[in-house]
Structure formats: structure tokens, C-alpha cells
Amino acid sequence: MKINWINKIKNRKKEDEQIILAEDTCLSVRNVSMSFSGLKVVTDVSFDIKEGEIFGLIGPNGAGKTTLFNCITQFYKPDNGSIFFRNNKNETINLINFPTHKIIRHGLVRTFQNVELIGDLSVIENVMVGAHIKYKYDFWGCLFGFSGAKKEEKRIEEEAEGVLKFIGLDDIKNQPVSSQPYGILKKIELARALMCDPKLIILDEPAAGMNEAETRELMNMIKIIRDEYKTTILLVEHDMKLVMGICDRICAISFGEVIAIGTPSQIKNNIKVQEAYLGVTK
Ligand SMILES: Nc1ncnc2c1ncn2[C@@H]1O[C@H](COP(=O)(O)OP(=O)(O)OP(=O)(O)O)[C@@H](O)[C@H]1O
Ligand SMILES: [Mg+2]
Incomplete structure (x- = not known):
């Protein structure tokens, strides 16, 4: 039983060695799904984040954003999918093959919603x-x-x-x-x-509990961190001013599924996003 499990990991690592990420890709989430007691809360989610990007993940309460963060950082092992990360040694690793406490050494750190x-x-x-x-x-x-x-x-x-x-x-x-x-x-x-010394920082609702002035200050700080520390940033945030103001691209999810990926203005004008997230229908 144990031997099978070890072989499975070894084979997976061999397959991963053959994965070549585009040179400017920092993180590639591919077909990730996660369920709890049979209830799917993340379904077949895929997106790529470029090096140096500030990338937003948005969606209504309960859409599966924190669960997806937990899958990326291996707090949860997803049911399916791969998560490729270009680490601080410029190697491509599949995060799925690593325990959560080892991920930080590859340059991936997070902050928590709570x-x-x-x-x-x-x-x-x-x-x-x-x-x-x-x-x-x-x-x-x-x-x-x-x-x-x-x-x-x-x-x-x-x-x-x-x-x-x-x-x-x-x-x-x-x-x-x-x-x-x-x-x-x-x-x-x-x-x-x-x-x-993070290469990718994952922030879960960094502006929660902040007033407008503090949120504005945080927006500037996130941009400065990206530039000074040469990091990539993935964030979940409900404050639309912050998300639209600093993200290069945004992925919108609803009921655990990707409904749109694009620039802030593309997301703002996307009908599916307006319906699902902003509660607006045409
Ligand atoms: N450990 C768990 N066990 C069972 N269900 C869970 C667990 N973690 C999350 N869920 C469920 O998965 C769904 C998605 O939750 P998640 O926390 O990922 O949403 P979210 O998009 O981060 O929401 P919010 O914006 O409120 O933070 C919810 O229905 C939640 O109840
Ligand atoms: Mg959350």
C-alpha cells in the first residue's frame, strides 16, 4: 500500500519534471477541484499568473476563494488538478507533491482571512x-x-x-x-x-477591518511591495476599489467555478460577473 503511494508520487514528480511553464508564468493552477463530504466547492478551476503580476480572485461569499487558497498552499489536498509554481530557484514544481510546511521554502507565503x-x-x-x-x-x-x-x-x-x-x-x-x-x-x-523572502505572496482579504484611508494606504503598499521586493501577488478581496485599483488581472469565480478572467475593466463589464458578484442583471 505504502509502496504504491510512494511510486505514485515518484511517477508524478517525473511527469512534473517534463512540465515547462512559459517563461513569464509564476503560478499555473490547472483543473483544480475540491469537495467536502461530496459537496463540490471548487470545480475545475484553471488560471495562470504572470511573474510580477498583482492578480485578484473575486467572488461572492462562499464562492470557494479561501478553499482555493488552501488548495494552493496545500492546507487542503485537492481532489484533482495540478498547481505548478516557478520557485525561488527558478524550478517548476507541482505544489501538490509538497506538504504545506515545505512550501514556504520555495518562496510561497500567505496571510490568513482570520x-x-x-x-x-x-x-x-x-x-x-x-x-x-x-x-x-x-x-x-x-x-x-x-x-x-x-x-x-x-x-x-x-x-x-x-x-x-x-x-x-x-x-x-x-x-x-x-x-x-x-x-x-x-x-x-x-x-x-x-x-x-517571498516570491509569491497570497493575501486573503488584506483590507478587512481597515477604513477607507487605511485601505488606500494598503493599496499603495501592495504595489510598492511588488516593485521593491520583486514579488508576484495573488489576493482575495471584497473591497472592489482596491481590487479594481491595483490588480493587473482578475479571476472571478461563482459557486466554485471560473466565470471570467481579464483586466479590471473587462471584469467590470462582464455580464456574468455583474450577475453573480455584483447582483446586477441586465
Ligand atoms: N473545511 C471545510 N469543511 C466543509 N465545508 C467547507 C470547509 N471549508 C469551506 N467549506 C465550505 O466551502 C464553501 C466555500 O467556502 P470558502 O471559505 O472557500 O468561501 P470564500 O469564497 O472564501 O467566502 P468568503 O468570501 O465568505 O470568505 C462554503 O460553502 C464553505 O462552507
Ligand atoms: Mg474566504
Whole structure:
């Protein structure tokens, strides 16, 4: 039984080695489906994201956006399909073949719809956690206070300070995260993601809990992150101003199926999108 499973993975890896993504493609989602107890919530979804693109995924509540994000990041193993990713070594990998904790090392990081931070730690400590993949020293090195471990900790702290300054949160760096409002927690998650040297950042509703001014600031920040950190960004967001204002292209889904892919103006004028997402009928 186990041998069959290992062979299946090996064969799949061999097939994947033959996959050649177009040079400008960062992520290729191909025919992904996912169901829970027989109920299909993502059906045969396919789209490609180009290197350096800000790509939006939109759809009504319950359309399957977070489930698709969970399939891409392997929190869920989809029932069908492949998800090819050009990783930070310029190799094409099928994410399906990797456990979720290994994906981050390939340069794919995410933030969560329901913020996932460590409440007992300070803002800067939470951001430093994002750099765990870069730590050379292990638990024992830190416990016994090896000088190399201390230097490494200092370097990562300085890096976290730089990221917090960039995000505009350096003045609250020593405060506990548990006392921060929701909009700030979303920004702290974004700062933590930047510590992982991301190639692709997946953001699930980054503007949730933010007022209009904060959302505008976030829009600019996402563009600057794309340019400064040379990343690709995939985001889910209900704030249409943000989505239409910063996305190069958008994929609209409804009841787990793709109904349109295009530029913001193509999506805005698409009848199916108007019917499904905006609740407008002609
Ligand atoms: N772990 C799960 N078990 C069973 N059903 C689930 C699970 N996760 C999601 N679902 C169902 O799948 C459907 C899609 O949910 P999902 O969270 O992906 O939607 P969404 O598009 O992200 O919605 P929202 O905009 O409200 O965040 C919903 O009907 C949801 O109840
Ligand atoms: Mg969701």
C-alpha cells in the first residue's frame, strides 16, 4: 500500500519534471477541484499568473476563494488538478507533491482571512517568526546562547525593524499583538510574510477591518511591495476599489467555478460577473 503511494508520487514528480511553464508564468493552477463530504466547492478551476503580476480572485461569499487558497498552499489536498509554481530557484514544481510546511521554502507565503498571529508575543517578535526558515541555529544554539546564535538573532531583529518601518508599524514594535486592532493585525501578518523572502505572496482579504484611508494606504503598499521586493501577488478581496485599483488581472469565480478572467475593466463589464458578484442583471 505504502509502496504504491510512494511510486505514485515518484511517477508524478517525473511527469512534473517534463512540465515547462512559459517563461513569464509564476503560478499555473490547472483543473483544480475540491469537495467536502461530496459537496463540490471548487470545480475545475484553471488560471495562470504572470511573474510580477498583482492578480485578484473575486467572488461572492462562499464562492470557494479561501478553499482555493488552501488548495494552493496545500492546507487542503485537492481532489484533482495540478498547481505548478516557478520557485525561488527558478524550478517548476507541482505544489501538490509538497506538504504545506515545505512550501514556504520555495518562496510561497500567505496571510490568513482570520489573522493567525501569536497573541502572547510582541509585534516585532511575531514578525521575526516569519524568518524562521532563515535561522541556521537551532533550539539548542539559542538555549545555550552560542555567540553565532545571538548574532543571527540580532540580524533578524534588525531586518524585522526595517520591515516594520517599511509597513509603518515601527512605533508599536514592542507592544503585544493582543492589544492591536484588526486592521493593524492584518498589516503585522503582511510584515511577517515579507520576512520569508517571498516570491509569491497570497493575501486573503488584506483590507478587512481597515477604513477607507487605511485601505488606500494598503493599496499603495501592495504595489510598492511588488516593485521593491520583486514579488508576484495573488489576493482575495471584497473591497472592489482596491481590487479594481491595483490588480493587473482578475479571476472571478461563482459557486466554485471560473466565470471570467481579464483586466479590471473587462471584469467590470462582464455580464456574468455583474450577475453573480455584483447582483446586477441586465
Ligand atoms: N473545511 C471545510 N469543511 C466543509 N465545508 C467547507 C470547509 N471549508 C469551506 N467549506 C465550505 O466551502 C464553501 C466555500 O467556502 P470558502 O471559505 O472557500 O468561501 P470564500 O469564497 O472564501 O467566502 P468568503 O468570501 O465568505 O470568505 C462554503 O460553502 C464553505 O462552507
Ligand atoms: Mg474566504
